[in-house]
Amino acid sequence: MKTRFNTFDIVCVVAELQRYIGMRVNNIYDIDNKTYLIKLQRTEEKAMILLESGIRIHSTAFEWPKNVAPSGFSMKMRKHLKNKRLESLKQLGTDRIIDLQFGTGEAAYHLILELYDRGNVILTDYELKTLYILRPHTEGDKIKFGIRELYPQNRARESSQISREELIAILEKAKVGDQLKKVLVSQLEYGPAVLEHVMLGKGFNNSSKIGKTFNIESDIERLMEALVDAENIFVEARLGKCKGYIIQKKEERSNTQENIEKEEFLSNQEFHPLLFKQHEAHPFKEFESFNEAVDIFFSSVESQKIELKGIQQEKEAMKKLDNVKKDHKQRLVALENTQKLDKQKAELITRNQEMVEKAIMAVQSALASQLPWTDIKDWVKNASENGNPTAKIIKDLKLETNHISLYLTDPYENEDCSKSDNDDDEDGDVIPPMTVDVDLALSAFANATRYYDQKRHAAKKKQKTLESQIKAFKSAEKKTKQTLKEVQVLTNIHKARKVFWFEKFFWFISSENFLVIAGRDQQQNELIVKRYLKPTDVYVHADIHGASSIVIKNPSGQPIPPKTLNEAGTMAICYSVAWEAKVVTNAYWVWGEQVSKTAPTGEYLTTGSFMVRGKKNFLPPTHLILGLGFLFKLEDGCVANHKGERKVVVGIDDDVSIADSDQTKDDDVELEIMDESDEKNHKSDEHDISDKNDQENVSNENKIESDSSESEGENSKFPDTQLKIQHMDGTKINILMESVIPNTKSEESENIYFLGDNKPVILKNNQRNRKPSESTNKKTIEEKDKLTNKESNNKQQVKRGQKSKLKKIKEKYKDQDEEERQMRMEILQSSGLAKVSKKDKKNKEMHKNNNRKHEPKTFRPPQVQKGIDDDGGDEEVVVQADIDVIDTLTGIPNSEDDLIFAVPVIAPYNVLSTYKFKVKLTPGIGKKGKAAKTAVAMFMKDRTITQREKDLLKAVKDDQLARNFPGKVKLSAPRLQVNKK
Secondary structure, eight states: OOSOOOOHHHHHHHHHGGGGTTTTEEEESSSSSSEEEEEETTTTTTEEEETTTTTTTEEOOSSSOOOOOOHHHHHHHHHHTTBBEEEEEOOOTSSSEEEEEEEEEGGGGEEEEESSSTTEEEEETOOEEEEESOOEEEEEEEEEEEEEEOSSSSOOOOEEEOHHHHHHHHHHHHHHBBBBHHHTEEEEEEEEHHHHHHHTTTOOOOOOTTTTTHHHHHHHHHHHHHHHHHHHHHHHHHHOOEEEEEEEEEEEEOOOSSTEEEEEEEEEEEEESSGGHHHHOOOOOOOOHHHHHHHHHHHHHHHHHHHHHHHHHHHHHHEEEHHHHHHHHHHHHHHHHHHHHHHHHHHHHHHHHHHHHHHHOOOOOOOHHOOHHHHHHHHHHHHHHTHHHHHHHHEEEEETTTEEEEEOTTTTTTTTOOOOOOOSSOSSSSOEOOOOOETSSSOOHHHHHHHHHHHHHHHHHHHHHHHHHHHHHHHHHHHHHHHHOOOOOHHHHHHHOOOOGGGGGGGEEEEEEEEEEEEEEHHHHHHIIIOOOTTEEEEEEOSSOHHHOEOOOOTTOOOOOHHHHHHHHHHHHTTTTHHHOOOOOOOOEEEGGGESSSSOOOOOOOOOOEEEEEEEEEEEOOOOEEHHHHHEEGGGGGGGGGTTSSOOOOTTTTOOOOOOOOSSSSSOOOOEOOOHHHHHHGGGGGGSSOOOTTTTOEEEEEEEEBBOOOOOHHHHHHHOOOEEEEEEETOOOOOOOOOOOOOOOTTTTTEEEOOTSOHHHHEEGGGSSSSSOOOHHHHHHHHHHHHHHHHHTTTTOOTTOOOHHHHHHHHHHTTTTTHHHHHHHTTTOOOOOHHHHHHHHHHHHHHHHHTTSSSSSOOOOOOOOOOOOOTSSOOOOOOHHHHGGGGGGEOOOOOTOOEEEEEEEEEGGGTTTTSSSEEEEEEEEEHHHHHHHHHHHHHHTTTTTTHHHHHHHSSHHHHHHHHTHHHHHHHHOOTEEEEHH
């Protein structure tokens, strides 16, 4: 199988890549430590060039998985090549070296790719002085490749047409019998494929040998013509007139039909820019360009490996079936031969009965005289030499087993014998001479009878074998068909398996359908915050060593429900040293805009560390309990059946009641917080709050009631509150609120809720127990107005004598909003608000930001922002589309669902409460791999599991099962011990 570029491939690909000259470098990524992607763009055109050290370079249209964090080489190339124009792309001589120049003059940089031997990638400045090198080394004693070393420009071979004299000299130096193509490949730059192609065109075989099938004097002219053809092929390739071809190979695979038919699978073997003569008889695929062929070839390598692995497993299954059939056949043949041989031995003893009796008596007499065994052997030998006929037939004495070996012949071999029909074989047939073992304890007749008994026993065994053969074949074929079916299913699952972007992190989907991701190490913590954390997301962390940076993705902009916050807090604690130490602690959460990489003056932040500014919202301590479960990927048509499986459940313990995720797109609503006692008295005022310019106002009342699903720790943390939510103009609601940490020192403590306009509303904890009354309602409204006025006046004290005046103003304009006030001032031609200069506005904004960390945090509506790449570039990271895929994952599959593949997930155990397959994990002494296998084995024995679910669980690889375990664990599940036994 071809795995790397040769010289002809490089000539063709360099010619095709010339169309990208003039494009600027947008970004550079690394797939692994040898493979890099260069993203180019110009007006309405983008391109991606993939280069792999020592292997290949080509443009690609596929989405390749990028490294989690950019390598040092990628960062170095970004620093020097970003926004530079690709000025030239050329091959150095006829060697497998490509030079990519970015920029011009003294601002030029060269990226040199070596595609021979172990390969190399070298970044140099305009003088070809090495700035960074992928593989520093030394060639010989003179050429050194390293930082600040000049790259040797004259090391590449130059193209030249070989002369007739030079060719003859090369052939004369070779040994007689050397293969012609092998000799020429090492001396010419055309490569083995092109040489074989042109040689076949001139009548030379691939196996032509010098001095035997190739004569230098008579065949030199034809060989020269072939080399001229090779040079013409290279000239045409440099013009960019090449197509692409993938040469394939037929792989036979077994089908699961009743007759186990054979079907073919075509595996990719080689890629070429030309259909060579040696490949015309093979199956192939043709493409418009060589770049396209190479791109598809390398992108399908993984799927080819999966397919070939499945074919290999199928072959092994068929081999087992063939071995069963072969074994039965050999057993039957052996039994037939045993019957025939025993019968012949019995016949020889019967036909030589007198001689056998004499031999038995002679040996028995010697033994009776108590002669040593060695003397008996000498006596038999001497008697045989003296011509004793009885001693002559004794070939060996097996006195340790009380047997002797007699060499018997058929005394009737020269006579015409009549045939007998008593047995299956013919008694009159001539029996060849053979050595027969005779028992000294039996007579000649008894020894013959013993061999006849053995023959009948073998015949019965043969009959039983024939009877059981049918059952054995059916059982083996059934097992083989089942194995072939399982292999085919697993192969299809592996090919359909899509690795989601969040699987490279610790992750889970919360009970309320929020995607939660966490870093595995410092580099991933850095990546999560830089690339994936948005201002509307929530950052969760724990002040304990080893705790991960956790991000709750919140694309809708709604406040995160407390249950999801607690689940993320549990994850933060479990993925820390608290798991091994079995220490219960608590975590905290902040909004994404509070997290930054900017350190205080005079300090610095290490990799994976961040600065949290403003108020931290601490979560109640949670137990170290995780769970292992399985999510199943649904077909698009089955997603609707599972809509609402994971939704926000509002409980009386929550500090904030959250509307459904569909009601999140409009901000023109008004929110009031009130007691049940205020609800009736306040209904008459609801329609007066809306905008008076609207022609038709629609007032909808949504009362969000709560349940008591949270734990006791959450009860003390999040007081029960009822929200009165009013729709303006029938629009959907968007609640702009911040969760609250109440003051629990007194029963009369106040809970402050901040709305979207930064105006706090106070609720006292004991208000919900009061009876409805007009005075209570009035008092509550007055308290709201007081606090609102205090906040707008920056908490300044009211001067003496102004109290009554402010009270009258407040009563007069209590129903007036800011928009109406501005309209009235315009009608009165008032100067209105004083114009604020840019400088004052900037100072005011800075003052506001500085004071923000001393005030409770207010959540603001999300703004559409462009994603920022990990290098600070302008590449947009589209996460929303990838987050939507979580709706296609379910932990509660139905029997009628079409399931594509299974994804293992480690999450807080209460998240998995509704999952079909789940097991509890707590700190313990069990190894991760063994625990994961035990859990899967337990799931396999579930009575409700379907065959499709079994196949999907079998397809999950062992390394995927245990990679998210926090450490050593203890499994807990119903009937776990029974299933283990």
